[in-house]
Each structure stands twice: as C-alpha cells, then as structure tokens.
Amino acid sequence: xxxxxxxxxxxxxxxxxxxxxxxxxxxPWPGLxxxxxxxxxxxxxxxxxxxxxxxxxxxxLATMTRHVALRLWRDRTRERPEVVQKLADHIRLLxxxxxxxxxxxxxIQRLRTCLAKLPEKSRDLIQLYYYRxxxxxxxxxxxxxxxxxxxxxxxxxxxxxxxxxxxxxxxxEHAHA
Numbered sequence: 001x002x003x004x005x006x007x008x009x010x011x012x013x014x015x016x017x018x019x020x021x022x023x024x025x026x027x028p029w030p031g032l033x034x035x036x037x038x039x040x041x042x043x044x045x046x047x048x049x050x051x052x053x054x055x056x057x058x059x060x061l062a063t064m065t066r067h068v069a070l071r072l073w074r075d076r077t078r079e080r081p082e083v084v085q086k087l088a089d090h091i092r093l094l095x096x097x098x099x100x101x102x103x104x105x106x107x108i109q110r111l112r113t114c115l116a117k118l119p120e121k122s123r124d125l126i127q128l129y130y131y132r133x134x135x136x137x138x139x140x141x142x143x144x145x146x147x148x149x150x151x152x153x154x155x156x157x158x159x160x161x162x163x164x165x166x167x168x169x170x171x172x173e174h175a176h177a
Contacts, residue, residue: 008048012041015061017147021136022062024151026069039068058137107165114164122157129154 012019016037023036043064044051051060115123128134128142136154140147 004053005045005048007053008045008051011053011057012044012061015057017140018058018137019061019065021140021147021151022065023069024136026066027072032069032072036065036068036072039072040064043068062135110165111161114161117164118157118160122153122160125150125153125157 019037019040020033023033023040027033027036040061044061051057115126118126125139128139129136134142136150137147139145140150143150
C-alpha cells in the first residue's frame with residue numbers, strides 16, 4: 001500500500017460509522033449493513049486516485065452508499081424472483097380489494113397511541129429520523145453520541161413500536177357488544 005492508499009483507507013475508517021448509518025437507512029433488508037459498507041470501502045479504494053481527499057468525503061460516501069444499497073437490492077431480487085413475485089401478488093390483491101374500506105386510519109391512530117407511550121427521548125429520535133429525515137450520523141453529532149448508538153436506539157424504538165402495535169387492543173365501544 002502506498003501513502004495515498006493508506007491515507008484513503010484511514011479517511012474511510014474515520015467515516016465508517018457515517019457509512020454504516022447511511023447503509024442502515026438504505027439497506028434493502030436487515031443484515032446487509034456490513035455487506036454494503038464493505039462494498040463501499042472496496043469501491044472507494046478502487047477509485048481513490050479520483051477523490052480529493054482534502055474535501056469533506058461525506059457527500060461522496062453517502063452517494064456511494066445509496067448506489068451500492070440500490071445495486072444490492074437489484075441483485076438480490078434477481079437472485080430471489082419468488083420474493084418479488086409474492087410481493088407483486090400481494091400488491092395486486094390489495095389493489096383488487098375495492099369492497100374493503102381502508103384500515104389505515106385505525107392503524108395510524110394505534111401508532112400515534114404507541115408513540116405517545118414512548119419516553120420523550122425515543123419520541124425525539126423518531127421525530128428527527130422519520131419526520132425531519134435527518135441521518136443517524138447527523139443525529140449522533142447533534143446529540144453528541146456515536147452513530148452506532150443512535151442506530152441501536154432507533155432499532156430498539158422500532159421493536160417497542162412493533163410490540164405495541166401487535167398487542168391486542170380493546171376499545172370501550174366493543175366492550176359492551
């Protein structure tokens with residue numbers, strides 16, 4: 001490895017948490033974050049002579065990470081066409097259900113109820129990430145935390161919301177029936 005390669009690798013490593021945060025956001029399914037970040041590293045190093053290593057590399061790395069995630073999605077769906085076919089069939093069935101009223105309003109209300117039950121810090125994370133579309137590295141910087149910590153916290157919040165939504169719910173209206 002020459003000094004330029006070593007410098008590029010060191011710079012990438014300083015931005016590794018940033019790349020993982022972007023990869024987590026764009027990963028087509030769980031478990032691909034490492035694959036995406038490794039591929040971004042390989043592509044970054046393969047073209048390192050093209051990059052101006054004195055500039056902020058985050059915009060470049062964010063773009064590369066998004067492209068790698070999309071490419072992985074395309075590749076994986078080609079490898080698993082049955083998954084894509086099942087998804088297409090499900091969407092077609094949903095589109096054909098004209099008689100069934102949409103149940104999204106009830107689900108949205110249940111989600112709001114579950115969100116209200118979360119601690120304030122968890123609600124703040126949801127607000128920043130989903131409503132304001134702020135990336136995990138930026139949130140981590142604002143909250144003076146590591147990006148991995150923010151990613152894990154968001155994962156735990158999503159798990160809590162999922163558990164809350166899956167719990168059987170009862171309303172006073174149906175209790176007397």
